[in-house]
Amino acid sequence: xxxKPVDTGDPDRLYTVxxxxxxxxxxxxxxxxxxxxxxxxxxxxxxxxxxLELCRHPTAVVEIAAEIGLPITVVRxxxxxxxxxxxxxxxxxxxxxxxxxxxxxALLQEVLHGLRNL
Amino acid sequence: MGSATxxxxxxxxxxxxxxxxxxxxxxxxxxxxxxxxxxxSVSEIRPLNTEEVMTQAGVGVDExxxxxxxxxxxxxxxxxxISLNERMVLYLFGAPGQERFWFLWDRLFSGTLxxxxxxxxxxxxxxxxxxxxxxxxxxxxxxxxNRFDDDTSRYSLDEIRQALALPGHVxxxxxxxxxxxxxxDVLITLVNHLHEMAIAEEATL
Ligand SMILES: Nc1nc2c(ncn2[C@@H]2O[C@H](COP(=O)(O)OP(=O)(O)OP(=O)(O)O)[C@@H](O)[C@H]2O)c(=O)[nH]1
Ligand SMILES: [Mg+2]
Numbered sequence: 001x002x003x004k005p006v007d008t009g010d011p012d013r014l015y016t017v018x019x020x021x022x023x024x025x026x027x028x029x030x031x032x033x034x035x036x037x038x039x040x041x042x043x044x045x046x047x048x049x050x051x052l053e054l055c056r057h058p059t060a061v062v063e064i065a066a067e068i069g070l071p072i073t074v075v076r077x078x079x080x081x082x083x084x085x086x087x088x089x090x091x092x093x094x095x096x097x098x099x100x101x102x103x104x105x106a107l108l109q110e111v112l113h114g115l116r117n118l
Numbered sequence: 119m120g121s122a123t124x125x126x127x128x129x130x131x132x133x134x135x136x137x138x139x140x141x142x143x144x145x146x147x148x149x150x151x152x153x154x155x156x157x158x159s160v161s162e163i164r165p166l167n168t169e170e171v172m173t174q175a176g177v178g179v180d181e182x183x184x185x186x187x188x189x190x191x192x193x194x195x196x197x198x199x200i201s202l203n204e205r206m207v208l209y210l211f212g213a214p215g216q217e218r219f220w221f222l223w224d225r226l227f228s229g230t231l232x233x234x235x236x237x238x239x240x241x242x243x244x245x246x247x248x249x250x251x252x253x254x255x256x257x258x259x260x261x262x263x264n265r266f267d268d269d270t271s272r273y274s275l276d277e278i279r280q281a282l283a284l285p286g287h288v289x290x291x292x293x294x295x296x297x298x299x300x301x302x303d304v305l306i307t308l309v310n311h312l313h314e315m316a317i318a319e320e321a322t323l
Binding site for chain 1: 130132133134135137138139140141142160166167168169170171172192197199200201202203206207208209211225226227229231258302305306309310312313315316317319320
């Protein structure tokens, strides 16, 4: 499948944030949980530092995007940088990713149990 | 960035460190039908807002040819969070039902457990499109009828099912999106439905 080029909205700010890149790592799901493996270091791009701060505890991709006020695509690009340099790990969802197939009944049973106990 | 959330970092409630599995449920429906209200009533955090952008001209087109004359689609959506247990966390998304949103469905909501279609009986037409799209994407869903106080028509669920031409296997439920227990019941109805479908599917293996 061909990757979709992305217009990151506010061109000046977002061009700077991503260094002009537009191809995001689509393996980061909205609910992939990100965990920092190290703290920010001096001289690091501020958005990278911000993500490492946020992800001291597991934090979903969509929460990172909301917290730092950037579109999902831009966050996926930034996370790709941090993953490549070993500064984060990613806990991907285990639910089936193919649209038509359901997760197994055991997982759904756990979800039901969790909801009933709220 | 000037959002209220980033000014109050101390108010963030972090997830359990053992959290490993993120799950998604999407609430779709027309303008003002109560999506954000439903998300808020069941969420453990104040609903957050985020957006995704894409270049429409860029669908299936390479980067160079997309530079000129492209149109940008921005879709904003809100979400809340429910920690189900130490390891599992459910994210609930409130998504606008309008057309441009569906361009991003696969990119944002592939792998979603299922959807809640929120219906306001005074504007039932708004629900058609969402139902049609969900069927197209083969996303299992339930229909929740958000009963507004000033809605005097009081159609029964059966009447609404007929009006929406909903197949008998799609569960329907009444709700008041402002009430936490009612919101929980909607989610339980959906997951129960998914669970029954999964059991039936596993029985045929
Ligand atoms: N009486 C009544 N009012 C409701 C109910 N649910 C929502 N409302 C009200 O309806 C209005 C719209 O609700 P929202 O939750 O903002 O609707 P929405 O679908 O998120 O709206 P948009 O995001 O703008 O499309 C708010 O003023 C709510 O307080 C309900 O069940 N009963
Ligand atoms: Mg809303």
